[in-house]
Amino acid sequence: MSMAQSPEPLDVDRESTRTGMSKTALKQGFLDNLFYIQGRFREVATPHDLYMAAAYTTRDRILERWIKSAQHYKSNQSRTVCYLSAEFLLGPHLANNLVNLGIVETATEAAHELGLDFDAIIAEEEEPGLGNGGLGRLAACFMDSLSTLQIPSIGYGIRYEFGIFDQTIEDGWQVEKSDNWLRNGNPWEIPRPKIRFPVFYGGYTEQYRDHDDRTRTRWVPAQIIDGVAYDTPILGYGVGNVNLLRLWKAEASESFDFQAFNVGNYYGAVHAKIEAETISKVLYPNDEPEAGKELRLKQQFFFVSCSIQDMIRLQFNTVGPLDSFAEKFVVQLNDTHPSLAVAELMRLLMDEHDMDWDRAWDITHRVFCYTNHTLLPEALETWSVSLFERLLPRHLEIVYEINRHFLDEVRIRFLGDEERVRRMSLIAEDGERRVRMANLAVVGSRAVNGVAALHSELVKTTLFKDFHDFWPDRFHNVTNGVTPRRFMVVANPRLARLISETCGSDDWIRDLGRLRDLEAHAMDSGLHERWHAVKIAAKRDLAAWLKHRTGVLLDPEAIFDVQAKRIHEYKRQHLNLLHIIRCYQRIKQSPNQDMVPRAFIFGGKAAPGYFMAKLIIKLINAVAEVINNDPQINGFIRVVFMPDFNVKNGQHLYPAANLSEQISLAGKEASGTGNMKFSMNGALTIGTLDGANVEIREEVGKENFFLFGMSADEVGQHQREGYRPWEYYARDAELKSDIDLINSGLFSHGDTQLFRPLTDRLVNQDPFMVLADYRAYIACQDHVAEAYRDHQHWTRMSILNVARMGKFSSDRAIREYAEHIWRTEPHPIGL
Ligand code: B1N
Structure with a gap:
């Protein structure tokens, strides 16, 4: 151009x-x-x-x-942030854009x-579910904040034809239905058929001599696929700035398939077209990597290659020569999913744009920054060298070369420490050789961050300890945040109006720290009444919604106790269940006791191949069926599973919650962001010292937070000393009777085996220490119930939670990235 x-x-x-x-x-x-x-x-x-x-x-x-x-x-040749993410979980656009x-x-x-x-009309919109959970939703919140803060930016990702599956519940089990979100058209996107890049796969590399007689490398691919841009405008709140979300759709490359067509292989050409389009067909529905799935690696390279080529095109269109590429662009890698970008930029600079290694590396390592989102070992991406080589032969050479330069530096710094060299290598050599994507991301970036203070500490001291020893200044923390536009103004307009009236302005929507103005009114009984009325209204709405969809009727006066997030053992939905079973047994034992009524509400999807998570969903529904239909319980406690928890449905949940369950085993949840969404809407948290819970508690005050359980340090110590869950089971009679009740067949029409895999795992292995935290959790839940009896006091705590949530705006997070990591400036567009 x-x-x-x-x-x-x-x-x-x-x-x-x-x-x-x-x-x-x-x-x-x-x-x-x-x-x-x-x-x-x-x-x-x-x-x-x-x-x-x-x-x-x-x-x-x-x-x-x-x-x-x-x-x-x-x-203005503005410096531009490129946010590379395999997922963007945007939620419905209409209401948000109107706001x-x-x-x-x-x-x-x-x-x-x-x-x-x-x-x-607003309810008619089907959301683009182009993400699994927190990581994808974070990307969407960041896009909102980047625009609101007027920072020039582009989000780059994949336009999946099928997003995260729709969940239905049949006979208590999760059933997945494909999410054909584009069926009725998507009014928010603009196709850009002319913004199209070829993406290579397979084949081989060869050396040749260029016109200056220099040795260069050429990649001769076996397959070429086109990526076509589809643009969605992302408008900031109350500003003229609109940034770009550019998602790539895979199409057959006309010129490439023409070869097959030419020799009369018409069906071959059509087949190639169909195959090409599978690349952007479907989102992988796991919140951890799909081991060894070739298509997943193809997806990652697909969007990374299109995005980097697009940035190079933009560089030529605006600034000019590539030397200033690292001044024009900063690329944030959302986890390791796009970390091939490091090798791809090197390849394009060297093979396509004539640069030598040193100049290319100098640019590359100044462009990239990497965010880590998990410490769970099973979630760390590696790809077998053989698959990598078959699909991306040129990139494997480049990874080896990066590794050679890097390990030489390590050897010079740590003379003779070959064990360290082995640990830090981009290639794992124990067993089948594998490329370590996290190591590639760290080596290729100038900044690495975790997503909450505790998590970033653990990143430095455990996961990337060797890298932190080597480059201490490379490591940062940026605690996650969420956008108050969607999660307060759109989701909870009644509360938003009450806050604005109380504070005398709606400035808090762009400056969430202003919520502190509520503190002055925290004792005001007039506000208490209105606050309570807003919460009750939201609970009535949710109760009506759930009645319509599940048939279960909730009492709006009950504590709405909500756990909504992906179903995963480390998040411990089963710990919540053990408490429900405890409440049930208590009522059965003394039916006339004075108990605070509770509605236990769950929501969340399980990865389709994660057996234990699906069994947990079944158990929730099985327990619900028994409790909700037991006349002796008489509605005192109710259990309901909200089907198809997604951004849209979540908007019914956050405003209605009294209690937010954030009960992961300490050290496992990198940050959590649902914890922030609930608290911003006036729920109190029951939680462990994990992820951002630690900071939420610091902000809202420990007297306004229900803390229980082991700390991450205690977890580590306990595991080193040897954790024996069966001893807890044997020693704690109530715990034993709760687990035995599951095994009795009460929740499974007499089938004593159905939930055995779950109960056996708890008693014999319990990798997430449910049994160790059980007693503390039950005691803490009893405090919650007592606290809820004092309505005035509870409402005061609820107000203070909201008043002190300013830190958890994604605007604050983006400001920190802009200032400490990206070094970008706002470019205001007037209205
Ligand atoms: O990222 C969120 C955090 O708030 C959560 O604590 C964290 O669990 C979540 C592979 C992931 N970590 N890793 C993933 C998602 C998809 C996938 O294919 C991993 N998601 C998280 C935002 O920081």
Whole structure:
């Protein structure tokens, strides 16, 4: 593309009905879009037509700002953050974009005047579930904050045709349904068929002499696939800045397949096309890596290669020569999934753009930064050298060369310490040789960070200890955050309104620290009443929603005790279950006791191949069935599993929770972000000293947080001394009777074997020390119940939780990245 002079900004008059923010303009725009895009008029429009018209009407208003942002960024050669992530869990766009445009009220009135049910229109949207859980949702929160903070940025990822599966519950078991989210069209994306890059796979490399008689390497691939850009505008809150989310779709490369076509192999060519498109077909539904799956490695290289090629194109289009690439771009690697980018940038600089190793490496290692999201050993990505070589022969050579340079440095610093060299190598040599993606990411980056203070400490002292010894300054912490736009304003408009009225302004939405203004009113009984009313209203809404979807009726006066997150043994949903069974047995033993009513609510998906997680879902539903139908319990406790927990459904959950369950074994949850979402909406936390819980407790005050369980240090010590779960089982009569009740067949129509794999694992192995923390958890839950009796006091604690959550805005996290890691500046776009 040329560097020809850009046209004058905004030199074409656009129709004002497509950009105007007045009620009249919105109504006109809506009817026009309904007619011209959906081909409908009011009388025959389906709910989906109405949603599409509303979406286009909103998008029209974003595009104006998008063009302005793009022109400004281009002419200012703005330093740009590229966030590379295999997942972006965006959630529904419409309501969020209306909030960020500041036209919720006008749009609601406009809809009302057209005789439309606006809530129903918003509920019509199917969310793009292009992520598994916290990591993907974090990427989405960061995109919102990058735009709100006016930092030029591009999110790069994969446009999966099928996102995370939809979960249904059948006979208590999870059943996965494919998520065909694009079926009815996606009004938020703009296809860019001309922004297309070839991605190579397989084949071999060869050396040749270039025109200057230098030896160079050429990669002769066996397969070429095109990546085509699909752009989604990401608007900031109350600003003119719109950043870009660019997702790549795989397509057959016309020119490449033409060869097969030419020799008359028509079916071969069509087959190649189908195969090419499988690359962006489906998101892997695991929150840990899919061991050895070739398609997963192909996906990772696919989006990484397209993204780096796109950045190089942008460099030529704006600044010019590649020498300043590291000044123009900083690339954040969201975990190791995109860490091939290190080798790919090296390859492109050397093989395609003539650079020698040293210059290429100098640029590369100044461009990348890497965020680690987990310490779980099974979640650390490695790829067998043989698979890697077969798919990416040139990259294997480059990885070897990086490794050779790197290990030479290590040897010089730690003379004779070959054991250390072995540990730090990019290649694991014990057993089948494997490429260690985390080591590649650390060596290739100038900054590495964990996602909560405790996690970042453990990253330095355990996982990357050798690397920290070697490069202490490379390691940072940036505690995660979540966006208050989606998780407060969109999800909980009643609370948002009450906060703004109490604080006398809505500045807190862009400056979450301002929530502190609530503290002055924490004792105000008028506020207490309204706060309580807001919570009860949300609980009624959730109860109605759950009744409709599950048939279970909850009492809005009960404690809404919620655990919503992916189902995983380290998150210990089964510890929660043991407490429920304890409550059940207590009521059965003394039916007339004065107990605080509780509604236990679970939500979360299990990886389809994770047997134990699926058995936990079955057990939750089995316990629910018995308890909810036991006349002696009489509704005192109720258990319900919310099917298909995702961003959209979560928005019903956060506002309604009284108690947030954050009960992972200390040292296992890198940060958690659900913990923040609940607390921001006035839930109190029952939790361990894990991940960001530690900092949440510090902020809200230990008297406003229900802490229990071993610390990470105690966990380590206990494990070193030898952990024997069966001793807890034998010694604690109540614990024993809770586990025995599961084995009795009560929850499985007499089948004493169904849950054996789970109970046996707890008693004999218990890798996440459920039994060791059981007693402390039960005692802590008893405190919770007592505290809930004092409504005034509980409400006060709830207010203080919200008031002190300022730190956990993703705006704060992005500011820290910008200042300490990226060294980027805001580029404000006026309205
Ligand atoms: O990332 C979140 C953290 O808040 C959570 O504590 C952490 O568990 C989560 C492989 C992952 N870590 N690792 C993953 C996801 C997908 C995959 O294929 C690993 N997700 C987390 C945000 O920092």
